[in-house]
Amino acid sequence: MSKPPIGYALAAMNSVASSEWIDKLGLRNAIEKLTYQGTKTGFQALGAATRQFKNVNKQLNPTRLDKPKGQSDLFDLSITDEQQMMKDTVQRFAQDVVRPAAATADSAGFTAPDLLAQATELGLAYFAVPESLGGAAVEHSPITNMIVAEELATGDLGIAVAILSSIGVANAITQWGSGEQQSKYLPAFLDEKPLPAAIAISEPTPLFNANELNTTAKAAGDTYILHGKKSCVALIESAELFLVAATTEGKGNQLFLVESSNEGVTIEKSPAKGLKPANVGTLVLNNVKVPKQALLGDANINYQTLLNYSRLAWCALACGTAQAVLDYTIEYANDRVAFGEPISHRQSVAFMIANIGIELEGMRVMTQRAVALAERGEDFQRAAYLAHIFCADKAMEIGTNGVQLLGGHGFTKEHPVERWYRDLRAIAVMEGGLHL
Amino acid sequence: MYLELPNKLKGLQMMSANLAKEMFRPISRKYDLAEHEYPKELDMIANMLDGMNDGEQGGVAGATQSSKAKKPDNGEVKNGSNMASLIGIQELCWGDTGLLLSMPRQGLGNAAIAAVANEEQLERFKGKWAAMAITEPDAGSDSASIRTTAKKDGDYYVLNGEKIFITSGARADLIVVWASVDPSLGRAAIKSFAVEVGTPGLELARLEHKLGIKASDTAAYILDNCRVHKSNLLGDPEVKVEKGFAGVMETFDNTRPLVAGMAVGVAKASLEKTKELLKDCLKDNYTTPVNNLSAVEAGIYKMEAEWEAARLLTLKAAWMADNAQPNSKEASMAKAKAGRMCNDITLKCVELCSGLGYSETELIEKWARDSKILDIFEGTQQIQQLIVARRLLGKSSAELR
Ligand SMILES: Cc1cc2nc3c(=O)[nH]c(=O)nc-3n(C[C@H](O)[C@H](O)[C@H](O)COP(=O)(O)OP(=O)(O)OC[C@H]3O[C@@H](n4cnc5c(N)ncnc54)[C@H](O)[C@@H]3O)c2cc1C
Numbered sequence: 001m002s003k004p005p006i007g008y009a010l011a012a013m014n015s016v017a018s019s020e021w022i023d024k025l026g027l028r029n030a031i032e033k034l035t036y037q038g039t040k041t042g043f044q045a046l047g048a049a050t051r052q053f054k055n056v057n058k059q060l061n062p063t064r065l066d067k068p069k070g071q072s073d074l075f076d077l078s079i080t081d082e083q084q085m086m087k088d089t090v091q092r093f094a095q096d097v098v099r100p101a102a103a104t105a106d107s108a109g110f111t112a113p114d115l116l117a118q119a120t121e122l123g124l125a126y127f128a129v130p131e132s133l134g135g136a137a138v139e140h141s142p143i144t145n146m147i148v149a150e151e152l153a154t155g156d157l158g159i160a161v162a163i164l165s166s167i168g169v170a171n172a173i174t175q176w177g178s179g180e181q182q183s184k185y186l187p188a189f190l191d192e193k194p195l196p197a198a199i200a201i202s203e204p205t206p207l208f209n210a211n212e213l214n215t216t217a218k219a220a221g222d223t224y225i226l227h228g229k230k231s232c233v234a235l236i237e238s239a240e241l242f243l244v245a246a247t248t249e250g251k252g253n254q255l256f257l258v259e260s261s262n263e264g265v266t267i268e269k270s271p272a273k274g275l276k277p278a279n280v281g282t283l284v285l286n287n288v289k290v291p292k293q294a295l296l297g298d299a300n301i302n303y304q305t306l307l308n309y310s311r312l313a314w315c316a317l318a319c320g321t322a323q324a325v326l327d328y329t330i331e332y333a334n335d336r337v338a339f340g341e342p343i344s345h346r347q348s349v350a351f352m353i354a355n356i357g358i359e360l361e362g363m364r365v366m367t368q369r370a371v372a373l374a375e376r377g378e379d380f381q382r383a384a385y386l387a388h389i390f391c392a393d394k395a396m397e398i399g400t401n402g403v404q405l406l407g408g409h410g411f412t413k414e415h416p417v418e419r420w421y422r423d424l425r426a427i428a429v430m431e432g433g434l435h436l
Numbered sequence: 437m438y439l440e441l442p443n444k445l446k447g448l449q450m451m452s453a454n455l456a457k458e459m460f461r462p463i464s465r466k467y468d469l470a471e472h473e474y475p476k477e478l479d480m481i482a483n484m485l486d487g488m489n490d491g492e493q494g495g496v497a498g499a500t501q502s503s504k505a506k507k508p509d510n511g512e513v514k515n516g517s518n519m520a521s522l523i524g525i526q527e528l529c530w531g532d533t534g535l536l537l538s539m540p541r542q543g544l545g546n547a548a549i550a551a552v553a554n555e556e557q558l559e560r561f562k563g564k565w566a567a568m569a570i571t572e573p574d575a576g577s578d579s580a581s582i583r584t585t586a587k588k589d590g591d592y593y594v595l596n597g598e599k600i601f602i603t604s605g606a607r608a609d610l611i612v613v614w615a616s617v618d619p620s621l622g623r624a625a626i627k628s629f630a631v632e633v634g635t636p637g638l639e640l641a642r643l644e645h646k647l648g649i650k651a652s653d654t655a656a657y658i659l660d661n662c663r664v665h666k667s668n669l670l671g672d673p674e675v676k677v678e679k680g681f682a683g684v685m686e687t688f689d690n691t692r693p694l695v696a697g698m699a700v701g702v703a704k705a706s707l708e709k710t711k712e713l714l715k716d717c718l719k720d721n722y723t724t725p726v727n728n729l730s731a732v733e734a735g736i737y738k739m740e741a742e743w744e745a746a747r748l749l750t751l752k753a754a755w756m757a758d759n760a761q762p763n764s765k766e767a768s769m770a771k772a773k774a775g776r777m778c779n780d781i782t783l784k785c786v787e788l789c790s791g792l793g794y795s796e797t798e799l800i801e802k803w804a805r806d807s808k809i810l811d812i813f814e815g816t817q818q819i820q821q822l823i824v825a826r827r828l829l830g831k832s833s834a835e836l837r
Contacts, residue, residue: 071438072438072442072513073438073440073442073443074438074442074513074514074515075438075439075440075441075442075515075519075751075755076437076438076513076755077437077439077752077755078437078513079437143437207725207727207728208725209724209725209728210725211723211724304723326828330828330829333829334829334830344825344829344831344836345831345835345836347818347821347822347825347836350821350822350825350826350829350831350836351818351821351822351825353825353828353829354772354821354822354824354825354828355821357769357824357828358749358769358772358773358821358824359745359773361749361752361766361769362745362746362748362749362773363745365439365745365748365749365752366741366744366745366748368437368439369439369440369744369748371437372437372438372439372440373440375437376438381721381722381723382722383744385722385723385737386722386737386740386741386744387741389726389737389738389741390741390742390744390745393738393741431725
């Protein structure tokens, strides 16, 4: 058997413990920032060059992951030992590696390739790719995936998106892709230089509704012709593969695997209010011709379910970031003195923090509930929908109160709260992008 | 991880829901209008419940059954009596909160007795209906500052003071009274006494006229040289200054999630009825982004999300108690969230249902009156926030007041 998932987690724990990464990053960031900024302005360009996919190990039928088994029907908030270990590992990575790199990645507008390489060592992609294709995944565990997303986001939301974007595409292909799509693309997520990829659903229209897409996919002979614009797409400059949502005639909304070097694919750099480390931008599809086989899975792919997984991923990220706000404001309010005592001794300050704690706990249980239903293959439409409404709302409330609690200092880049404020606005806005 | 109700509690849930529907709802308005009249229908229900509770691990309406679990030796997860009580109470409050609070032998005093009484007392007070008297005219939230005294006199304590807002105070068999055995020793000297109704010197002063939960009576008593035998002091008679207030306050870690459960039940009633009345406006099935819906529909979904969050937080607090995890912070979080959620939702439902919601033809206006108390008793919204804040910030009650 290949290395069990927990083996990767443990291996990663060791590498996080060595301070080498951080040192390396610390050195590199400043230099990279300079060179990078020099080459960037608003522009429209070709996307990243797509690698040659090896397509070895060709399988006719898709491999699907099992549901975790042997579970009782009791109400239970505990997590398994493996999940706890995963949580601890990612938590350390978030604290030791992600958080120190966050400010730089935010101003650079991308996450340093180095850091992404370190993240690769966590072995997350192995959880997304089935054993038969070289990965380590046997079961599909949205609960574990939620834990990972939440913990990563305690370090930084934008970096978490940069790390999870490709894995989201891998998850989607594992869950919905055809045998051919799986054997073509999935091994590439485990390459030494893993395949950067992104799910593209949002479009640049006000009141965007993921169920009413403007991007179209017209069947023409053996091909589909895709046309439209996708906004806030992560890893816009580096992604070699996009999973694009488009509306079809007769088949409703579907997803298409579009390689960045397909003719007619261009990208526009369009940085957003936040999520800067995720390097979000616009994907322009100008009558892009893709083969029939680019349609993800067969007709039984459930677009709505895919949206739900994405929303829950954003909920998990919101929980992690809100936790970061809570931890930071607690420390700050206990340290900061005004009128002769710590500001935390004043109720209007203390209650604001209490409410961050309360609503965050609400966000967490709402997300956990939906994710646990998904894990067992039960209907989670309503739970995911309500979790998302709740998280979107409370995340922003927490984001704005985080800044408020630091006063004018919170408004400056001396503290991360202004970044969290910008990032947390994304929770209500983003559709797609990730997949638990 | 799984956050659904287990099958073994679904039976209890259904039974409680039926009881609420068949027995509480039909008389809900009647006793809202006839304040202070005893809902005699409850006697029968209470007898029935007594029978059922004897055989069950958790009661239907029982605050009595909720308590701190012992740590399970085998590390197995439990869904025990705290969760069972919560489910029962939640469903019954979907029926009527005032009636639930008036259920014979299910008073808060019973919870206190269950928590601190010794074996002999448990036996002696078995089957008695016990109300709880902490609050005084000048001491509510700040319950450590009560002024009622209990002076030792031979085998008796002599109680003097004034107690207000005693739920079921005029209906119960006995009242658990908080009094200080030595005011100079501060909060550690506060003890609770089981005072039987009819004891000379215990005088009913009045019943309150209230905004809501009118089926429940709320009594004020004067204690005027009321002599209570020392065997009625609940728990340890010694004053242990170092232990302080913690002991008596611990009861609240268990009862706060139950009050949160009441709020979840009332809000459910209101939201459910409102959705029924507005069914023609609700077309979407949890799919369209909330900003693309009509204001009514978006509002309903948002309320539902708030309701679910409060419900799950409440279950979490009870689950922790069942599994012997310290849950003081989570109990307060649940109470704070559920209290304000319920008040917000019930008020919004009146607004959405317009004149129909406001008029007495429907119960929606009543739920919006009943809901207010759930954000007040067992610790107000602010007191819960205070508890949560102190825990999160690591502050003492002297630093964060
Ligand atoms: C219908 C009903 C039934 C009741 N049943 C019982 C019962 O069975 N037994 C019993 O003992 N009591 C009972 N109570 C009393 C109830 O628990 C108290 O009313 C409640 O705890 C609040 O106390 P108070 O009314 O004295 O308000 P106060 O303590 O005077 O509070 C007034 C306001 O100040 C706020 N406040 C107080 N202290 C602080 C602080 N430190 N920081 C911030 N804000 C603060 C409160 O939140 C509130 O908004 C009942 C009350 C009612 C109305």
